[in-house]
């Protein structure tokens with residue numbers, strides 16, 4: 001397929017409720033949406049970088065620059081027979097995984113549409129429903145957290161992830177267990193601790209958590225391995241795994257027993273396929289993480305969560321958990337049994353509403369071959 005045109009939209013969408021983690025609060029979600037046209041077929045992708053470099057070093061501004069000056073020039077006007085070939089054309093560009101993943105995602109969507117295949121089938125997915133969990137930000141107080149969990153429970157969500165940080169951790173988890181019993185529960189620290197906190201974190205062991213996500217530094221594997229030796233609770237990595245080879249190393253030293261996979265963090269869906277294959281060999285369960293995506297990124301997440309190694313509920317919550325009005329029609333919905341039905345239409349499978357995208361667009365660039 002020959003890439004004829006690429007449009008990049010910098011959008012800002014207001015969240016229904018602010019989302020607070022150990023690294024900051026998000027009220028308005030900035031990201032880039034990418035429309036790619038090849039052989040007259042369009043595809044959509046999402047660059048999940050935020051306005052500020054708090055989760056990782058990328059921002060919408062760095063991604064805008066890397067796309068304009070390096071990635072778009074590498075693919076525009078050229079022909080590619082597969083996503084693998086597409087990705088190889090800019091493999092010389094180091095890092096910037098979110099910028100790459102957004103562009104590769106747009107190509108995957110166009111490529112699968114051109115073949116009349118749903119994206120998840122083109123990827124090699126094996127499920128027509130995915131199990132869904134929800135990530136709940138740091139709240140004002142424990143009663144507010146309990147209310148939030150109970151409302152998601154009533155909507156069917158199958159797993160509850162609580163964001164933690166020093167001062168909002170062991171006591172909060174104890175209260176949740178006391179009030180709500182044996183619900184499927186996990187915590188995510190977003191790198192808020194160090195190895196000096198090992199004995200404090202070990203107090204979580206008595207609460208039978210499914211896992212603790214990224215307790216230590218965003219770029220660490222070695223200390224996580226040391227911490228895992230001191231914890232019964234499985235460690236799940238997020239921030240510190242950027243490709244399949246990081247997972248190989250993490251597994252080799254025992255730095256994690258579970259992996260959160262985000263397509264933006266690992267640089268694209270082709271790398272997700274490699275991680276899926278390796279994780280199955282290693283016996284490491286995977287689940288699909290989230291970055292407060294618009295419907296476009298959300299549908300990519302639903303598709304990748306159908307790969308066979310994704311055996312745990314993901315952070316692919318329904319559109320209504322984030323937005324009053326999503327940029328896709330229909331929105332992504334969670335059924336009362338806590339699953340999302342995977343679209344059967346070609347590509348990402350829902351209609352992209354460019355009129356709605358335009359309403360939230362701050363700037364737009366069009367590149368033509």
Ligand code: OSB
Pocket residue numbers: 055134135188190238289290291292293315316317
């Ligand atoms: O660490 O998983 C994370 C959101 C933004 C940045 C990092 C993370 C998250 C979430 C939210 O946990 C997941 C979602 O609902 O999209």
Ligand code: MG
Pocket residue numbers: 188190213214238239260289
């Ligand atoms: Mg995380």
